[in-house]
Amino acid sequence: MSNTSQPVPVTVVPGQQPREVVIISHSPLFYWWPVWAVGFLMAAVSYWQGDRVAFVPPGTVAERGARVDGQDGPRDVLIAPEGQSLPAAADPEELKQPRLQMARSNDPGVVWAVTLLLVILVTHVKMRGVWSLVAILFLGFSTILLAVLGLWDPILRFFRIFDIHINALGYLTISLALFVIWLLMFLVFDRLTYMIFTRGRLRVRQAIGEGEKVFDMRGMVFQRHRDDVFRHWLLGFGTADLTVFTSGANAQQLEMPNVFGIGHKLNLIHTMLQELEVTKGS
Secondary structure, three states, X not given: OEEOOOOOOOOOOOOOOOOXXXXXXXXXHHHHHHHHHHHHHHHHHHHHHOOEEOOOOOOOEEEEEEOOOOOOOOEEEEEOOOOOOOOEOOXXXXXXXXXXXXXXXXXXXXXXXXHHHHHHHHHHOOOOOHHHHHHHHHHHHHHHHHHHOOOHHHHHHHHOOOOOOOOHHHHHHHHHHHHHHHHHHHHOHHHHOEEEEEOOEEEEXXXXXXXXXXXXXXXXXXXXXXXXXXXXXXXXXXXXXXXXXXXXXXXOEEEEEEEOOHHHHHHHHHHHHHHHHHHHHO
């Protein structure tokens, strides 16, 4: 579904017109913010629950209520198989103590994994029609509902081959690295591809080293594409793909995908075009 944006009636008041409008094309990584956001949340959940992970050799068994020398009362213990020992710390005389924090349940891992898979799906496959949106929302809602009800562990135990556990620092490391990359792309690298609309002119810079191209704004046509409701509306907060058709002897078609705040910026550009018409007719 694509549509040509229509000018919004704007009263042109001298001295109040915008001097320039900058349009920035973002990479598809812009839509990956749910992955690092949910990752930070799952890291907090895993850290808050406070369970520790112990590394043991194969064949280790857990025993409840064992008697341990030097300890008062029975204790639950891990018993390594004969001839093997638990992992040692830096000092071979000391055992490595459990320190990694991880949730007992599969719920955080399932929620994060489903989030990752859904983001990959919607950023690489165009979802057309309302039923595709309903299906994705239903899958996301069902995942969260089963996690809240604590039903993911019984389901995964039934299949026996699925288990999704990540420790708190694992979530934090992945999410922090992705967040830094996302922030660099959004604030730095995405801004290397942009358009600047000024009074009567369009300046285009599409890559480092290509310099700038300048076009006359008169006769330009703007087409806003919003093909994917889930990607553009729910993940992009109103982003859209923009195509600009220049006029004149050297007419070109300029593509600007994933533009944030496109509606407001197009309104400002139409204000500039109206000003040009007023100036031309006066």
